[in-house]
Amino acid sequence: MKTILNFFKKIIKPVLSRVEASARNEAEPVDARVKIYSRAEHNISRAQISEHALKVLYRLQKEGFDAYLVGGCVRDLLLGREPKDFDVVTNADPDQVRKVFRNCRLIGRRFRLAHVHFGREIIEVATFRGAGEEQNDKQVLNKEGRLLRDNVYGTIEEDVWRRDFTVNALYYNIKDFSVVDYVGGMADHKTGTLKLIGDPEMRFREDPVRMLRAVRFAVKLGFKLDSACEKAIHNDVQLLASIPSARLYDEALKLFLSGYALQTFEMLRHYGLFQVLFPSTENSLAVEDSGFPRLLLIKALENSDKRIAEGKTVTAYFLLAAFLWEPVRMLAKEKMAQGEVEFVAYQDAASEVIARQIRSTALPRHISMAMREVWNMQPKFKARIGSKPSRLIGHPRFRAGYDFLVLRAETGGADPELAEWWTKYQNASENEQRKMTQPPRNAQSNKPGRKRSYPRKGKDSSPKTES
Structure with missing residues (x-):
């Protein structure tokens, strides 16, 4: 009986999970057909990439793992901007990454990450996230459907559906210097549209902070929000009340200390989000x-x-x-x-x-x-x-x-x-x-006062008495 249960957990259950995830993804109104843009079709050059990030990518590839740049760094490189940091994603799990790099530290509880240290620069390496099940020992949701812990690993095809916005879900492949696009992110780059991957209502329910991130990215990139995203924000503002106040403080700093504070303030008020942060x-x-x-x-x-x-x-x-x-x-x-x-x-x-x-x-x-x-x-x-x-x-x-x-x-x-x-x-x-x-001079003090009389020297000033 125990052998059958183990077989179900290791083989059957993950397969069923991937089938369910695949069915869910196919039902979502996003083009799920992968498109690969060759080096000649994009403007990303290795000269723009941190040498330490390149070391991590090449080392993982040498050890037989897949390795990609992903997220904001790819987005910013495509826009001709200098990325603040470089994030790597791979099919190696955190322990395997740690074995490859001696200068590596594992962090995180909600999702385990590997930090590879090069002096002051840290290259963050994440394992592909899997679709996961509704509830298991590695993935925990609260009653509102918000993810509390998420350590389910998977493939790149699954990982892309766990990211938030299409423009943040582009993968730069170090093998052939191509950009891999599963969700139409390149097209959204060209039109300047910020679009959620999947159903916006469900994605905001998973993590309501994504509403604040939507505003921050839209202002920072000069993009417009997708209409479905706008509608969902108006409907789901109250979900932010369930987020711990400490996390909202951190998000507030990102919103207002990034150089776009005035535009951010106006947009937050437009969508009714500012009142949640500063009622x-x-x-x-x-x-x-x-x-x-x-x-x-x-x-x-x-x-x-x-x-x-x-x-x-x-x-x-x-x-x-x-x-x-x-x-x-x-x-x-x-x-x-x-x-x-x-x-x-x-x-x-x-x-x-x-x-x-x-x-x-x-x-x-x-x-x-x-x-x-x-x-x-x-x-x-x-x-x-x-x-x-x-x-x-x-x-x-x-x-x-x-x-x-x-x-x-x-x-x-x-x-x-x-x-x-x-x-x-x-x-x-x-x-x-x-x-x-100094106190202002009193006008009365300038008038001559009554002189005080003093007795003359040499004269008896004692009162006279009758003898």
Whole structure:
């Protein structure tokens, strides 16, 4: 009996699984006939590929395995862009890859991956993913149908159906330098269309984060979303609520720190996805007054994109502080109306807004603390007399707080004269700073006062008494 069960698990069950997967793929409205584009039919050159990625490809081929570049690197090479990293896919399983490369480390629980290290560069090597069964010991789904663990290996024909978008499912074959296309990805490249592989509703149900990825890729590549993909996003926005907030925070950073923040913001709002990531901000946008706070957000996003384009660094906490500033300001205003002191009102409002935001995107503590410091600094900029300005300018986050003040002044949220004063103050000499922070002279102090009388020297000033 045990022998029969083992035979079923090893031979019959995988075959049935592949037949079912094949039937499912044939039913999907995508051209499943493989097309091979020879070297003369595409623009990818080995000169554009990382030498370390080439080493991995050639070494796997030498050991008798199939090896391809796949995903974003192939997509970017076809678009004439420099890939951020190079991913390899092979029919060797992770343990076999580790035996081939001594500089290899295996990672991942949801899907085992091999990382081949070459100094600072890491070449990620994945094994072809199989179609899998609905439920087995290597593939685990939750009750909504979302994949939690996926270690089912298979063939390249199966692997392609497990990828998300057609333009990310092209394989560069190191054997003959061809591009292998199972899903019409090359045609979608030419038309600039971002299309999901398979039924969009089912693919978003497997992993709702694909909706955010769709927006990110569409903006980054300048592609338009396929109509079926658009419809599914509108219908499935609520699925994102099931994603852990820590993962949504990571996705938010990718969305807004990639150099296309403003376009991404507009597209996320168009599809109703922004409200899932930043519900308090979306609520504040619904009651905006004379374009504010929308103007502040747009300016912050524009500045971020400009800095990235110029090769400058962008701090996540500053942009996130801009996203949540209006909810903080509105709540602080309510608290001040109830009698709270301004500084305390802002502190309490910041705590409440961050506590609510963490339920959607889990802000790390060091990020939320930095945001609070920027916010709490804003009321302090009003104090320009005495020693307070010199103490404030020594704050570790003064520059971020000052930049935030300027941002507010540029968009109607603060007095421009106040921002100008602080610009002048921080660039002034010590003597000039002392003069700028002296209290204004009282006009009454300039009037001549009554002179005090003193007794003349040599005369007895003691009171006289009658003898």
